[in-house]
Amino acid sequence: MTPSGDDWGALMAAAQNGNGGAYRRLLGEVRDWLARFYARRLPPPLVDDAVQETLVAIHEKRHTYDPERPFKPWLAAVARYKWIDRLRSMRRHATEELPGDLSVGDHESAVTSAIVLAQLLVQLKPAQQEAIRLVKLQGFSVEEASARTGQSESLVKVNIHRGLVKLAAIVQSQPHVD
Amino acid sequence: MSTEQLLDSLAAHLQPVKPRRVRSDLLVLAAVGTAELALFLLFGAARHDLMLAMKLPSFWWKLGSLGLLTTIGAVTAIRSFDPATSPRRGLRTMGYVIAATLVLGWIIDAASAGGAALWARLMWRHGIDCVFAMTALSIPAIVALGVLMRRGAPTDRSGSALAVGATSATWGAFVFVFNCPHDDPLYIATWYAIGCAIIALAGRLLLPLINRW
Numbered sequence: 001m002t003p004s005g006d007d008w009g010a011l012m013a014a015a016q017n018g019n020g021g022a023y024r025r026l027l028g029e030v031r032d033w034l035a036r037f038y039a040r041r042l043p044p045p046l047v048d049d050a051v052q053e054t055l056v057a058i059h060e061k062r063h064t065y066d067p068e069r070p071f072k073p074w075l076a077a078v079a080r081y082k083w084i085d086r087l088r089s090m091r092r093h094a095t096e097e098l099p100g101d102l103s104v105g106d107h108e109s110a111v112t113s114a115i116v117l118a119q120l121l122v123q124l125k126p127a128q129q130e131a132i133r134l135v136k137l138q139g140f141s142v143e144e145a146s147a148r149t150g151q152s153e154s155l156v157k158v159n160i161h162r163g164l165v166k167l168a169a170i171v172q173s174q175p176h177v178d
Numbered sequence: 179m180s181t182e183q184l185l186d187s188l189a190a191h192l193q194p195v196k197p198r199r200v201r202s203d204l205l206v207l208a209a210v211g212t213a214e215l216a217l218f219l220l221f222g223a224a225r226h227d228l229m230l231a232m233k234l235p236s237f238w239w240k241l242g243s244l245g246l247l248t249t250i251g252a253v254t255a256i257r258s259f260d261p262a263t264s265p266r267r268g269l270r271t272m273g274y275v276i277a278a279t280l281v282l283g284w285i286i287d288a289a290s291a292g293g294a295a296l297w298a299r300l301m302w303r304h305g306i307d308c309v310f311a312m313t314a315l316s317i318p319a320i321v322a323l324g325v326l327m328r329r330g331a332p333t334d335r336s337g338s339a340l341a342v343g344a345t346s347a348t349w350g351a352f353v354f355v356f357n358c359p360h361d362d363p364l365y366i367a368t369w370y371a372i373g374c375a376i377i378a379l380a381g382r383l384l385l386p387l388i389n390r391w
Binding site: 018021061067080081172 | 179181184185186188189190192193194195196197198199259260261262329330331333334391
């Protein structure tokens with residue numbers, strides 16, 4: 001059975017008072033929620049890191065949770081913030097390679113992730129979509145992407161940079177999710 | 179480190195924390211502001227014709243609009259340090275208040291006897307001094323709000339940073355009203371807007387860099 005947000009709120013309130021047992025239980029349940037959240041929004045190899053980073057952020061910022069308010073919106077806001085952060089960080093790692101199994105048929109989370117990313121990508125210019133898809137999602141080098149698209153290498157880099165900036169802005173402007 | 183180990187480690191080293199309260203943060207900021215204003219006045223920085231100036235509509239226009247902007251900005255900035263609260267609505271309200279302030283200033287200006295050359299009325303040497311003074315007076319507020327922002331968890335860092343910068347700017351200008359001998363709405367609208375814009379822009383550009391979490 002999935003606990004309600006109110007249960008998590010009570011556990012977090014106890015954690016703020018130093019109850020380690022309640023905190024361990026809360027983090028375990030939140031970890032599963034975060035894994036589902038990021039599986040829908042990030043390529044599978046990035047999910048574990050995003051979950052761990054968000055758990056550390058929750059730990060460091062636990063004093064910002066107000067026990068008189070619902071827990072889920074607070075958690076979703078932190079998770080969304082870290083998702084945007086990860087999208088932004090992707091542009092700082094121009095040569096990061098992701099495996100090509102992003103849309104393997106029997107991998108549900110990968111397919112869902114690919115669908116969510118595809119829905120976001122269509123909001124970019126075609127040249128930006130192409131550069132991000134090839135370099136960031138399919139693991140081609142900038143040189144290879146340049147050869148495939150006919151864009152110069154510097155244009156590929158510019159399109160990736162601008163596309164990811166716009167992607168982060170699109171996500172930021174959307175209402176809170178989940 | 180596996181996620182399980184991470185969870186065990188976080189729970190094992192758990193320390194009690196005091197939940198953040200918007201009211202406490204506002205009180206901290208009010209204390210910093212009150213202390214700054216009291217010191218400013220105690221050191222004799224108030225304009226010598228203050229009692230006379232208080233009879234002019236332009237004095238109350240300056241003080242009232244800057245006080246209102248500071249209040250809206252402070253509430254917006256501090257509320258936005260909660261992850262689930264966006265500063266955008268408050269920033270929009272500040273924009274409307276600034277526009278209304280400028281329109282009101284124009285009405286006050288039009289109602290007074292004009293005729294002097296615009297350039298002469300701007301008195302740019304004085305204006306630059308005013309901008310420097312406002313910037314210096316905004317420092318306590320920007321430091322206090324910067325510390326509160328760092329302690330909080332703003333999820334719209336650029337929006338929160340702009341709210342912090344705008345609040346600090348309007349606070350610095352509010353304190354400066356007690357010293358500034360100029361009552362010409364054109365002068366005030368021009369130089370106060372320039373001073374506030376510089377501080378707000380500095381906050382918007384610098385604070386996100388030191389408030390990553």
